[in-house]
Amino acid sequence: MSSARVNMRPSSKNTLLKVVILGDGRVGKSCLMNRFVSNQFDEHSFHTIGVEFLNKDLNLDDCTYTLQIWDTAGQERFRTLRTPFYRGSDICMLTYAIDDKSTFSNLQMWKNEFLYYADIKENTPFPFIVVGNKSDLSSTEREVSQVEMETWCNENGITSYIETSAKDANNVQEAFRMAVRQWIKLETRADKNEIPFNDTVDLKTKHVEGRTSCCIGSGDE
Numbered sequence: 406m407s408s409a410r411v412n413m414r415p416s417s418k419n420t421l422l423k424v425v426i427l428g429d430g431r432v433g434k435s436c437l438m439n440r441f442v443s444n445q446f447d448e449h450s451f452h453t454i455g456v457e458f459l460n461k462d463l464n465l466d467d468c469t470y471t472l473q474i475w476d477t478a479g480q481e482r483f484r485t486l487r488t489p490f491y492r493g494s495d496i497c498m499l500t501y502a503i504d505d506k507s508t509f510s511n512l513q514m515w516k517n518e519f520l521y522y523a524d525i526k527e528n529t530p531f532p533f534i535v536v537g538n539k540s541d542l543s544s545t546e547r548e549v550s551q552v553e554m555e556t557w558c559n560e561n562g563i564t565s566y567i568e569t570s571a572k573d574a575n576n577v578q579e580a581f582r583m584a585v586r587q588w589i590k591l592e593t594r595a596d597k598n599e600i601p602f603n604d605t606v607d608l609k610t611k612h613v614e615g616r617t618s619c620c621i622g623s624g625d626e
C-alpha cells in the first residue's frame with residue numbers, strides 16, 4: 406500500500422468532523438451553533454444542559470465536510486454531563502465573550518479540561534480555534550482586546566483565532582471554515598511527517614452517507 410495516506414479520502418463521500426464548542430456559560434455557544442447551522446439567533450437562549458449536537462455540511466476547496474457540532478453546557482454544575490463527549494473530537498472551539506474578562510481568563514481551564522477528557526497529550530498538536538463572541542457590542546462594553554486574545558493564543562501555540570457575532574452573523578461562517586482549515590493543516594502535517602504510517606487505522610478520517618441531528622438534555626434550568 407502507498408504511503409500517501411492523505412489521498413485515501415474518496416471525493417464522492419463526506420468527511421465527518423466532530424467539533425466541540427467549549428466556554429463559560431452565556432458566552433454564546435448555542436447561538437454560534439444555531440447561527441451557523443440554521444442562520445437564526447435567539448435573544449433569549451436558554452442554558453444548555455449537558456450537550457446538544459447538530460450537523461451541517463461545509464464545502465471547502467472542492468471537498469465536503471460534515472461538521473458534527475457539539476454544543477456543551479458551560480456552567481460548572483454540568484461538568485460531568487459534558488466531559489464524556491470530548492473523546493473523538495477533531496476540532497475544539499474555545500469560546501469567550503469579549504465583554505466578560507472572566508470568560509477569557511477561563512480559556513486555560515477549558516483547554517485543560519478538553520485535553521484531559523479527550524485524552525490528548527499536552528504537547529500534541531490539536532486543531533484549537535479561539536473565538537471571541539459578541540463583537541457587535543460597543544467598545545465601552547468590551548473587556549478583552551484583540552491584542553490580549555492574540556497574545557494568549559501565541560502563548561498557547563494556537564494560530565486560529567477570530568472575533569464573531571452570533572447576533573449579527575459576523576464571522577460565524579468564517580470561524581467554522583477557519584477551524585476546518587486548521588484541521589486540514591494539521592492532518593496534512595500528521596500524514597506527511599508525524600504519525601507513522603499504519604495500513605489499517607485512520608483515526609481522523611470518517612465518512613458519512615447522510616445527515617443526522619439529535620438533542621441530549623437541552624432546555625431551561
Ligand SMILES: Nc1nc2c(ncn2[C@@H]2O[C@H](COP(=O)(O)OP(=O)(O)OP(=O)(O)O)[C@@H](O)[C@H]2O)c(=O)[nH]1
Pocket residue numbers: 428429430431432433434435436437447448449450451452453454477478479480538539540541542569570571572573
Ligand atoms: N450581543 C450579543 N449577544 C449574544 C451573542 N451571542 C449570544 N448572545 C446572547 O448571550 C446569551 C447567552 O447565549 P447562549 O448561546 O445561550 O450561551 P451559551 O454559551 O450557550 O450558554 P450555556 O448554555 O449556559 O453554556 C443569550 O442571551 C444570547 O442572546 C452575540 O453575538 N452578541
